[in-house]
Amino acid sequence: MSTDYQQAREALGARLRELRVERPRGRLTGPQLAALLGWPHSKIYKLEGGRQTATREDLRALADALGRPDVFGELAARLTGFETHVxxxxxxxxxxxxxxxxxxxxxxxxxxxxxxxxxxxxxxxxxxxxxxxxxxxxxxxxxxxxxxxxxxxxxxxxxxxxxxxxxxxxxxxxxxxxxxxxxxxxxxxxxxxxxxxxxxxxxxxxxxxxxxxxxxxxxxxxxxxxxxxxxxxxxxxxxxxxxxxxxxxxxxxxxxxxxxxxxxxxxxxxxxxxxxxxxxxxx
Structure with a gap:
């Protein structure tokens, strides 16, 4: 995996954590967000830590769960941007x-x-x-x-x-x-x-x-x-x-x-x- 790819994946993870912490209706912990989505809580930490690549479906579900469907376009663009490398x-x-x-x-x-x-x-x-x-x-x-x-x-x-x-x-x-x-x-x-x-x-x-x-x-x-x-x-x-x-x-x-x-x-x-x-x- 290229360094550029990993850095971009980590940047996307940091953005996901920022959205979780700054959720309009109040901050969620990783386990709380995972429960809301029906995911294992480890998936949240892997995505936010840049250790797992989100899919477009993951990003849409996260944006909706965090009450920010408006950011899906931004998140999808970030994903497309670094996926072109691998x-x-x-x-x-x-x-x-x-x-x-x-x-x-x-x-x-x-x-x-x-x-x-x-x-x-x-x-x-x-x-x-x-x-x-x-x-x-x-x-x-x-x-x-x-x-x-x-x-x-x-x-x-x-x-x-x-x-x-x-x-x-x-x-x-x-x-x-x-x-x-x-x-x-x-x-x-x-x-x-x-x-x-x-x-x-x-x-x-x-x-x-x-x-x-x-x-x-x-x-x-x-x-x-x-x-x-x-x-x-x-x-x-x-x-x-x-x-x-x-x-x-x-x-x-x-x-x-x-x-x-x-x-x-x-x-x-x-x-x-x-x-x-x-x-x-x-x-």
Whole structure:
């Protein structure tokens, strides 16, 4: 959980305590408020202490119980403000994978330069349809989400149009593990590697591969994307982190630059990709 997220959650908790103490009809204790709501009293203390995230329903119930339904809008806005930093897959995938891809498309369309690091999969911006299909299927199975696979593949393909627009630059780093990870059948990965190799030399793509044998300054882990100098999107098993504060953007930029020092480009990148391709043929 990000420091920004936790600080915002604690600030919301402090506001909830303030509303309880300054209740128009007289102050309530935490247990009294919990009894009024039919909640365990520990929930009040966790919410006010920033140890539990309120839902919109929680906030509406609290505002009504405290005789301040007028503050619900303020509380909901606070919640929305810090939830944008941690977007759980459970919530994001309620309506399937296509809406998630479309939100990404909106952000990419606003961006001129993308810096990306992927350690385990081929980046979505350069995936072919078959490879993307298998990736979406794996994640849908993992999260138990809607299998809107074909809609998601089409939405991701639309994002790739960005690569063919003048003035854009996709600066992507990939660890060699992503070239060899069989998240799909070998034949699908082989076609994907052929496409990846074909993108080297495009004027909108700067592709670097970090070989297994390369000396690295930071551990090659934790995939992330930098959109211009305004937003970092980092992925974890439970959620995406959307970080827009200056310190985190600077940190991820530093990590990307450190990884870049270990990357192979041009003919050297071709060599690493082709080695992975030959290893598939030998199976």
């Amino acid at each position: 977007q759980s897959w459970r919530r994001q995938l309620t309506d399937g994978h296509r809406p998630v891809q479309e939100r990404w498309n909106v952000e990419i369309d606003r961006t001129t330069v993308v810096h990306a690091w992927e350690e385990a999969v081929i980046p979505g911006m350069v995936q072919n349809a078959d490879y993307a299909r298998h990736v979406f299927r794996r994640y849908a199975d993992l999260h138990g989400s809607m299998h809107d696979i074909e809609d998601a593949v089409r939405a991701r393909a639309r994002r790739q149009e960005w690569l063919f627009e003048k003035g854009h630059l996709f600066r992507v780093l990939i660890w060699e593990a992503a070239l060899r990870s069989l998240i799909c059948p070998p034949s699908v990965l082989a076609a994907q590697l052929d496409r990846l190799a074909g993108m080297i030399g495009m004027d909108t793509v700067e592709l670097g591969v970090v070989p297994f044998a390369a000396s690295v300054k930071v551990a090659p882990a934790n995939g992330f994307w930098l959109l211009d100098d305004r937003l970092v999107i980092a992925e974890d098993w439970h959620a995406e982190l959307w970080l827009d504060d200056v310190d985190n953007i600077a940190l991820y930029t530093k990590v990307w630059n450190a990884l870049r020092e270990s990357a192979a480009y041009g003919a050297d990148a071709h060599h690493v990709i082709n080695a992975a391709r030959r290893a598939l043929t030998a199976r």
